[in-house]
Amino acid sequence: MRIHFIAIGGSAMHNMAIALHKKGFKVTGSDDVLFEPSVSRLSKYGLFPDKEGWYPENITPDIDAIILGMHARADNPELLKAQELGLKIYSYPEYIYEHSKNKLRVVIGGSHGKTTITSMILHVLKSTGKDFDYLVGAQLEGFDTMVKLTDEAPVIVIEGDEYLSSAIDRRPKFHLYKADIGVISGIAWDHINVFPTFDNYVEQFKLFIDTIQPGGKLIYSETDAILNDLVKSDHSEIEKFPYSLPAYNIKYGITNIIAGQKEYQLQVFGEHNLLNMEAARIICENLGINTEDFYTQMSSFKGAARRLELVGKNESAEFFKDFAHSPSKLTATIHAVKTQFPDRKLIACIELHTFSSLNKDFLSQYAHTMDEADIALVFIDKKTFEQKKMAPYAAETVKDAFAREDLVFYNDPAELQKRLESIVMKDTNLLMMSSGNFGGINLPNLAEKIL
Incomplete structure (x- = not known):
């Protein structure tokens, strides 16, 4: 397979390019501005563009698929050439879905906490020896890339951003993944340049619930009044699992989770992180990991990059x-x-x-x-x-x-x-x-x- 990335320097885009390169695909890409860490990481794998800018001659009929980043505009010269040639063009969430159609798809949505919840799940799955693919919005300790794509893994865990997919696909990213298990951590107005009213923003989460597959599951924070009302008004035939703050204490500046007769010392803190942890726990329970094993592994979780x-x-x-x-x-x-x-x-x-x-x-x-x-x-x-x-x-x-x-x-x-x-x-x-x-x-x- 030959894949070309237009706007390869983006956070998810360059990680996805590396993931497909590791899978054995022939990967090329272009961008007009590239920053660290994408410069070093693309260079390490021989994927850094020969020169910055957009070059229609990069787009040839032998390309199997174009993956279009949000940074590229609708009048991008390479995009126009790809459209002229009739090449298959994907936004990166579209491609992730195509890759994972036969997997169990876990999608983490919400206005806040997405990266942390996803990171917690990945930490526990890795620590317990599970095989999984993933897409997450931060670099995690112990993970080489922010994206992993294989043919073998039965599960993919995806951080589901509500921002638009690309300049030619104005759907929010998390609508495209068609979750089997979905999470909504909370709803607080964001991206005013795309969703000009709060009602318009909330509607995106209603549509996300509609994309959860028949017989699927929704895990949601019942501490969020807006989200609670939204879930109560939904009549989808999916199972719904509310979560709230777990029992905990703080001793000598350290937070401890209380579960059963045990206390589990944490390296992270804050009620928002404890709520995130509950969402992650329920997901992991659905993936075959019991509560004791979950909290045991969470004791070594140091947090996602730049999150406290x-x-x-x-x-x-x-x-x-x-x-x-x-x-x-x-x-x-x-x-x-x-x-x-x-x-x-x-x-x-x-x-x-x-x-x-x-x-x-x-x-x-x-x-x-x-x-x-x-x-x-x-x-x-x-x-x-x-x-x-x-x-x-x-x-x-x-x-x-x-x-x-x-x-x-x-x-x-x-x-x-x-x-x-x-x-x-x-x-x-x-x-x-x-x-x-x-x-x-x-x-x-x-x-x-x-x-």
């Missing part, structure tokens, strides 16, 4: 970074750190980086999300507004939106770094949250200076 990831610590302070960027994720992450370390001051910094978070009409969704932090910092790199062709706004607009008068706003990474370097990390935790990179601030170096 420990950057550094000393005897009385810890420095975390997290991928949180939406209002619901921001609230949950701050609450988790404050609950785990109630006697420490919490300095929380959020970078607004996505189209949704920067949209002035959406900004009010952040009201009171940082109330639990002792000191609240918000950063928007002034260059981000320029890159996204959006009009910048003043600090007062941000303070009003977050409903916090003492919030401090920065739009210059040098000024933010200066403030962070002045922090005295004694009986204090620092939490840095972003899907971006804080204007290039080196967080490990910062940790060394302040800790």
Whole structure:
């Protein structure tokens, strides 16, 4: 099989290219901009494009399939040539489904927690010696790639993103997988540039439930009122399994799950992570792993990359970074750190980086999300507004939106770094949250200076 990736540099795309290369396919690809880690990883497998850009001559009749990334526009020269030649064109979720039609498909959806739930399931399946394929949105310890595709594995576990599949396929990705077992972790409005109203966004999860195959199963968080109402209104002939917080305690800054007569010490913490763990436990139970074995393996789970990831610590302070960027994720992450370390001051910094978070009409969704932090910092790199062709706004607009008068706003990474370097990390935790990179601030170096 000869496969060509248009926009091979994307997170899922380059991992999928590597997975198919390992399977023995002849893989080529192109992109106009490539960043780490895709540059190093594609180079390692001999898949890095000879030159950046789009070249119609790359598209020839002997190509068996084109896989089109979301980064490629509808007028992409290579895409137009592929359409002219009548080649088979897939978005990557379409191709994943084609590959896994004969497997048991487990699809993890929801506005938050998808990567963590998927990661927990993969950790337990690997630790218990199960054979499985997967697609996950973060690099995991012990896993070479974020995608694995084989002919032999009977199960595939897929992180099901609700964002659009490609420029020529406007369906959300998780609609295309046709889950046998589906998860919805919660619903909180996101992707305002694609789903302009909350009702329109919620509708995507209703449609996801409709795609679960006859006789299939839905696992959902009953702690989410919107999701509860949605599930109650659904009359699909599928089994439904609600989940909520398990029994737990916190001793000496460590969270322990209580199951039966046993306690299982965890390396992760926060109620949102405990909810994620319950979803993962029910999935694993459906895949033949009992509760005791599940929690035993979860004791060694360190978390997915950038999800409450420990950057550094000393005897009385810890420095975390997290991928949180939406209002619901921001609230949950701050609450988790404050609950785990109630006697420490919490300095929380959020970078607004996505189209949704920067949209002035959406900004009010952040009201009171940082109330639990002792000191609240918000950063928007002034260059981000320029890159996204959006009009910048003043600090007062941000303070009003977050409903916090003492919030401090920065739009210059040098000024933010200066403030962070002045922090005295004694009986204090620092939490840095972003899907971006804080204007290039080196967080490990910062940790060394302040800790």
